[in-house]
Amino acid sequence: MNNTEAPTLPPLSLYIHIPWCAKKCLYCDFISCEFSSDDDLRSQYIDALIQDLQSEIFRTGNRQIQSIFLGGGTPSLLAPEHIERLFCGIDSICNLSDNCEISIEINPGTIDENKLRAYKTFGINRVSVGIQTFSDTALKTLGRIHSIKDSRNAIAMLNRHGLDNYNIDIMFGLPEQSLVAASADLREAISLAPKHISYYQLTLEEDTPLYNHHPQMPHDAVLAEMFNSGRNQLAENGYNHYEISAYATCESACLHNLNYWQFGDYIGIGAAAHGKISQIKNGKLIITRTTKTSSIRRYMQQDAAYSEVNTIPDSALPLEFLLNSSRLINGWERHLFAKYT
Helix, strand or coil: CCCCCCCCCCCEEEEEEEEEECCCCCCCCCCCCECCHHHHHHHHHHHHHHHHHHHHHHHHCCCEEEEEEEECCCCCCCCHEEEEEEHHHHHHHHCEEEEEEEEEEEEEHHCHHEEEEEEEECCCEEEEEEECCCCHHEEEEEEEEHHHHHHHHHHHHHHHCCCCCCEEEEEEEECCCHHHHHHHHHHHHCCCCCCCCEEECCCCCCHHHHHHHHCCCCCCCHHHHHHHHHHHHHHHCCCEEEEECCCCCCCCCCCCCHEEEEEEEEEEEECCCCCEEEEEEEEEEEEEEECCCCCCHHHHCCCCCCEEEEEECCHHHHHHHHHCCCECCCCCCCHHHHCCC
């Protein structure tokens, strides 16, 4: 602590990593693998997630969970029966807040009516739709498996099922993309009336297929114009810019991501998942960061689940807090800095 206040535990979230994708996108460097036809493997993975959660909850003292986020990979590849098993496990283990935000990432090409019914039944109340662009040509360049038609159908299905609290991901700075094309993507996203839009620049990561292909990318001046023009376009349509790449209508900011940026705690379960847990021991705040192994089969052994466990030194806490909160447009809050460092 950097002050005389008694240490305080921050809000707690839960991140669940689903590692499979139908096909790995050409720009992606996240930990993921192509979808396996082995249904037994997925069932075993769900069992491992539940076992992992049981262990992690013990470390938190069964604190209340404010938000849950299923990321990946492509969580929407999970069948309804896997969603059911996972959430039955969560309900039996966790103490969820009454208004717990529960989000899932979906690829528009991987959802159907049965999956959406399962989401609704088991309490998922926020959906993040990875549309990225409304250009079929650009989608092919990026190695995405869905089409513009899939994107529009996905939004229509969400609305039919009453899952109207959704985010749309839109990328700018795509290979050979013009300012006009970037604005058109954003305009169509806005026309679908999502409560939240993530508008972010494509980053070419080394050793990805797209990087190695050496595509023609927009110049820095054009990228800056895309960002500024997009920000203005979103503001004119009622979207508040609250984080570097996040825009929300009134009271629709992503609570899970806000908890990250405000130096909150989060349990990370699943292959390659990261976690941050605070504990108070002898009146002192102890913060530990964890990383799970990226190997699915090693992760399922559980005794080899951790690849890294680090306690953050007291001297590093202020910088860690500031690095996280620097993503927020309104900056960091003094009272949170005082409580959590």
